[in-house]
Amino acid sequence: xxPYTCAKFLQDPETQTxxxxxxSTVVGxxxxxxxxxxxxxxxxxxxxxxxxxxLVGNNLPVFFIRDALKFPDMVHSFKPAPDSNIPTSSSxxxxxxxxxxxxxxxxxxxxxxxxxRGTPKSYRTMxxxxxxxxxxxxxxxxxxxxKYHWKPKLxxxxxxxxxxxxxxxxxxxxxxRDLWDTIANGGEAEYELKVQLMDIVDELKQDFxxxxxxxxxxxxxxxxxxxxxxxxxxxxxxxxxxxxxxxxSPGAIVPGIEPSADKLLQGRVFSYADTQRHRLGxxxxxxxINSPHAPVENDQRDGAMQSGSFRGAVNxxxxxxxxxxxxxxxxxxxxxxxxxxxxTRRKISLKNDFAQAGDRYRSLSTIDQDHLIDNIVDSLxxxxxxxxxxxxxxxxxxxxxxxxxxxxGLHL
Ligand code: HEM
Numbered sequence: 001x002x003p004y005t006c007a008k009f010l011q012d013p014e015t016q017t018x019x020x021x022x023x024s025t026v027v028g029x030x031x032x033x034x035x036x037x038x039x040x041x042x043x044x045x046x047x048x049x050x051x052x053x054x055l056v057g058n059n060l061p062v063f064f065i066r067d068a069l070k071f072p073d074m075v076h077s078f079k080p081a082p083d084s085n086i087p088t089s090s091s092x093x094x095x096x097x098x099x100x101x102x103x104x105x106x107x108x109x110x111x112x113x114x115x116x117r118g119t120p121k122s123y124r125t126m127x128x129x130x131x132x133x134x135x136x137x138x139x140x141x142x143x144x145x146x147k148y149h150w151k152p153k154l155x156x157x158x159x160x161x162x163x164x165x166x167x168x169x170x171x172x173x174x175x176x177r178d179l180w181d182t183i184a185n186g187g188e189a190e191y192e193l194k195v196q197l198m199d200i201v202d203e204l205k206q207d208f209x210x211x212x213x214x215x216x217x218x219x220x221x222x223x224x225x226x227x228x229x230x231x232x233x234x235x236x237x238x239x240x241x242x243x244x245x246x247x248x249s250p251g252a253i254v255p256g257i258e259p260s261a262d263k264l265l266q267g268r269v270f271s272y273a274d275t276q277r278h279r280l281g282x283x284x285x286x287x288x289i290n291s292p293h294a295p296v297e298n299d300q301r302d303g304a305m306q307s308g309s310f311r312g313a314v315n316x317x318x319x320x321x322x323x324x325x326x327x328x329x330x331x332x333x334x335x336x337x338x339x340x341x342x343x344t345r346r347k348i349s350l351k352n353d354f355a356q357a358g359d360r361y362r363s364l365s366t367i368d369q370d371h372l373i374d375n376i377v378d379s380l381x382x383x384x385x386x387x388x389x390x391x392x393x394x395x396x397x398x399x400x401x402x403x404x405x406x407x408x409g410l411h412l
Contacts, residue, residue: 043057122157250269
């Protein structure tokens, strides 16, 4: 990828970089059924020679919202009700559909999530996506926008609602066991990493906002390019030390990779480390699973559970007392943009909330369309009627047939 990014781990096709990957659910807490209808996290930590790069993605290419400010409310509506503690997927569906039906930009995500993509058959048959738009910067300092895709070697395979529901009762750890047993028996899970690239000057020429996390980029205009592959061939040895204590963050980047001005990503960049200082403690980056394999000298010596072996009285730079060391790493190429305009704080409202949701519906096979509608109706029929009506309005905006079929299923 040398023409596009100076990230050292992406220069030479022969380079092998150790990774740690965590798959996760979003709504379900730890211990919940693996086959619940839910987006899956696909979080990858690359231990590169320049420090850690985290690609914290999901198994669906878009997200519910485009504005980071909405995230806490979104999560509250998805998580168990604050009074009864009853999870959304049981009987508290109204809280989920209440928020979603008042958030029209979520319609595209709903068209993905409520297809059988929401119940992967195996982590080995699940796609992954970076979702947000990032920037790659090459050695000459030229920047491009980039979107990431993981393609499973075994192809995409999902469970239908009935099989997923049955497994939640009979084998709730189905996906974890599948991956663990495959690797324990000498097998592998393999995914190819692909990217879409866009010249920065083309950002405003599209009929959608390429920095909007509720949108995909058309693959005929922005073709997928192969970058490399990840191979998962080693299970953790201590679940708590490694999997539980792993901390991934979209803010963990290496030279040659930057966040874009995507307004969801900008919130993510600081939010993950915030929660990790609380969840794991201020020195969570010193835990073996989180620590870069590249040496680190950052002059930070305090905080609970400090285990660094720093020496001497000089923990600042610039200095003369320690001969000017450690000194700042040489600045690699960074992107430069001229920004002009007004800065304010207001809700992001765009006109094109529904077009890609309709495209997605029409791209599905007949059987996948049937399953999408069946999955939506099965969940939405447990929500209050005004929410059902608002959702039908959104589905009609996306595709009149989709809206009509959901309305029919709900007897509206
Ligand atoms: C403004 C939007 C978002 C915010 C504020 C946010 C925040 C968070 C936070 C605080 C965590 C917990 C981190 C931890 O305890 O280690 C988390 C986990 C996660 N988020 Fe987000 N998130 C957002 C959007 C997204 C999007 C768009 C994706 C998909 C690309 C995503 C994927 C994930 C994944 C995969 C995890 C679990 C990672 C792991 O295994 O540790 N999030 N998110």
